[in-house]
Amino acid sequence: MSELKDAESPEIQTDFDIHSPDIADTVYDVYAEMRGKCPVAHSSHYGGHWVATKYDNIQEVLKNPTVFSSESVNVPGTIGQDGPMIPIEVDPPDHGIYRKLINPLFSPKRMAALEPQIRDIANELIDEMLENKQVDFIQAFAKEFPSRVFLALMGWNLEDSAQFNHWADTIVLGEPGASEERSTEVRMAAAMEVYAYFGEMIDERAESGDAEDITQILINGTFEDRELTQFEVLNILFLFLIGGLHTVQGQLAHSVIYLAEHPEVRKQLVDDPGLVPTAVEEMLRWESAVCPARVVKEDYVLDGVQLKAGDKILIPFGAANHDTSVYPDADVVDLTRDPNPHLAFGAGNHRCVGSHLARLELRVAFEELHRRIPDYRLDPDNPPERHLSQVKGVVSLPLFLGESI
Amino acid sequence: MSQASIDRTICKGHGRCYMLAPAVFDADDEGFGVVIDEATTPGDVAALERAVNNCPERAIAFASSAATH
Numbered sequence: 393m394s395e396l397k398d399a400e401s402p403e404i405q406t407d408f409d410i411h412s413p414d415i416a417d418t419v420y421d422v423y424a425e426m427r428g429k430c431p432v433a434h435s436s437h438y439g440g441h442w443v444a445t446k447y448d449n450i451q452e453v454l455k456n457p458t459v460f461s462s463e464s465v466n467v468p469g470t471i472g473q474d475g476p477m478i479p480i481e482v483d484p485p486d487h488g489i490y491r492k493l494i495n496p497l498f499s500p501k502r503m504a505a506l507e508p509q510i511r512d513i514a515n516e517l518i519d520e521m522l523e524n525k526q527v528d529f530i531q532a533f534a535k536e537f538p539s540r541v542f543l544a545l546m547g548w549n550l551e552d553s554a555q556f557n558h559w560a561d562t563i564v565l566g567e568p569g570a571s572e573e574r575s576t577e578v579r580m581a582a583a584m585e586v587y588a589y590f591g592e593m594i595d596e597r598a599e600s601g602d603a604e605d606i607t608q609i610l611i612n613g614t615f616e617d618r619e620l621t622q623f624e625v626l627n628i629l630f631l632f633l634i635g636g637l638h639t640v641q642g643q644l645a646h647s648v649i650y651l652a653e654h655p656e657v658r659k660q661l662v663d664d665p666g667l668v669p670t671a672v673e674e675m676l677r678w679e680s681a682v683c684p685a686r687v688v689k690e691d692y693v694l695d696g697v698q699l700k701a702g703d704k705i706l707i708p709f710g711a712a713n714h715d716t717s718v719y720p721d722a723d724v725v726d727l728t729r730d731p732n733p734h735l736a737f738g739a740g741n742h743r744c745v746g747s748h749l750a751r752l753e754l755r756v757a758f759e760e761l762h763r764r765i766p767d768y769r770l771d772p773d774n775p776p777e778r779h780l781s782q783v784k785g786v787v788s789l790p791l792f793l794g795e796s797i
Numbered sequence: 798m799s800q801a802s803i804d805r806t807i808c809k810g811h812g813r814c815y816m817l818a819p820a821v822f823d824a825d826d827e828g829f830g831v832v833i834d835e836a837t838t839p840g841d842v843a844a845l846e847r848a849v850n851n852c853p854e855r856a857i858a859f860a861s862s863a864a865t866h
Contacts (some may be wrong), residue, residue, distance in 0.1 A: 451853075495827035500812055669816065673851075731850035733813075739853045743809040748828055751812075 472583025547605030642785030646679035677734035818844035
């Protein structure tokens, strides 16, 4: 048996920085290199942490919440939340009690009832886009679409969507290029505003009180036999904001970049909308936005590497989904790919609670965009600007409509 | 003919099964998969096999009866 490696072993050290703008365009190559040399690598950034890049290892972490706690899922440790984000930063058994309350709110059947409204929102935005020959897809669609859907779902004012996007961007990205301290500062300031807004919404609803939207259900929600506290409701809503906006934004934008650059693939979607469901799964695999962390609770050997209690480990879902031992042609986009057991929504207890909503949003957006705008292309003079962070995304995406390469 | 089963301790409600094989699986009120019928036609059996292979939790098993072989 070969000797265990540990945090000091020179051959598994990496300078991987999940917030570095320098690798936003090349992160899958970076993951592939790490997977080849040291699939469980050690980075010195943010006080030192591990990075796993193999599908099987990431799944092993996700399925073992006793060893790999999600009590803190961010690197560095805070994005401005006041207390644990619920339910993602809660471990079993409490986690399961919260999920029993929240799962039905995002169930496939409840989401299916929203489809006409989601389709209307998509078409309103496309109407506005089509008034121009060139748009920034991020501002014109990718941001607005998930935030309007979120507000509709919550029963809140759709006009607050710009404010929501600003908060979500700030909390996810901090202040790009600034110091870690400065980024934490702006995140915390944005989070304070978010909590104040949520507080107002809760107070309003507590007074009027007869709606059947998610806000009302949460206010009336219970944890076993007691009512949820306002603190709990706030930290559930905070997670909805972080989980529901930037993720879909990035997924839409990455998909549109690929499809703009590959007109022959786009044409498949235009010609056969029946391909959309598998296309959505494939784009989720190919660009998986989310890279959470876990906290190691007891000494554990992962793929020959000794992790110690108290360590933190990053598990980029995009790295799992480009593992050539599961996907031999991982870097090829195949809209009919089967099987495709990707981990874009994670796995184990914390499987993304909004995954059914996200799929519906992506399916409707893919269908409507390609029905109404079969041709689009990038602007070679203004290429898209991507960003990394724990939710990979796109800052700007200038797009010519009605033209193809 | 194939009879599917879902290990409820492993299923985490991804929903791939009832999307791929709606004749065999449905969603419960929380979004977890439930088996609603046997796969009888070749098309349903193929869909069931896709569901098995696309499940990120590997929570689905199925047994084929000899009758169709």
